[in-house]
Amino acid sequence: MSTFNYIDFDTSLAFARSDEGANYINEQYVGETANQEYPGAFFSVYRTPQAAALAALANCTDEELARVGDEFSVATARCDGILLHSAEIGHNGGMTHTDLEGFASFLEGNDWIALDLINDIYGLEVDVASCKPSSLKFNPAEPWSLHEARAIAADSDEALCSPSLYDHNARPQVVKLDDGEAMVIIFNHGAPVKYGILDAAGLEELREGVRDIQLADIDYCLKLSGGLERCYYTSYQRG
DSSP: OOOOOOOHHHHHHHHHHHHHHHHHHHHHHHEEOTTTTTOOOOOEEEEEHHHHHHHHHHHHHHHHHHTTTEEEEEEEEEEETTEEEEEEEEEETTTEEOOOOHHHHHHTTTTOGGGOOOOEEEOOOOOOGGGSSSSSOOOTTSOOOOHHHHHHHHHOOOOOOOSOOTTTTTTEEEEOSSSEEEEEEETTTTEEEEEEEEOOOHHHHHHHHHHTTTTTHHHHHHHHHHHHGGSSSGGOOOO
16 A cells, blocks of 8 residues: 655645555545535545545646645545545635645644534445444443444344335334344435434334334334334434
8 A cells, every 4th residue: 555644745746646646545535425515516535634635636737736826625524434535726615725734734644624514424435344333232321423323234134124115215224233232223315314222122022013014014114213212222312
């Protein structure tokens, strides 16, 4: 894998335009995500701030760089518990505007974006194993994020089959955890909106409630959604 260590802006520009720099940028590339302020517009996201800033330099000409002067844009997004980064030259809408100093901080590997400016995105191919807890045993003192819950649901055996019908586009899923527990997670248009944790007794009660219901029956979906009522913990309980 290529590596990058920040020295100064000119050295970074040369590295971004080199074959070694291209290899590093490609290795860190994740995909494109929608620019939420501009329908139909996208920006590329990378695993490291450095790669995002280098990609911005690699994709611009000297004339473009001279024209924007001290104006740059950066952004951070969160997907499945992983922070992803983007950067562009110029002041672009939907991103955080900064100057050369802030852009250079990205080149140094510092993600300084405020938490309230981080967007949640879904559907990108990321390494879910890197954001899963080391154990599926749930700890209410350190609850999972919805991203982590989504990653677990995407990479685990289901305790109950998923229904083939949707309740207002909400898709419940029940996933086995440790010690007989299970997680009920509700998706809306593919994004997780809430989850809850069932103990062994609650899981058995849910199993019994759907045992004689067909997967194609809307009541199956409703029963799974209702399983959240038996959860001893739900994501809505976090303050």
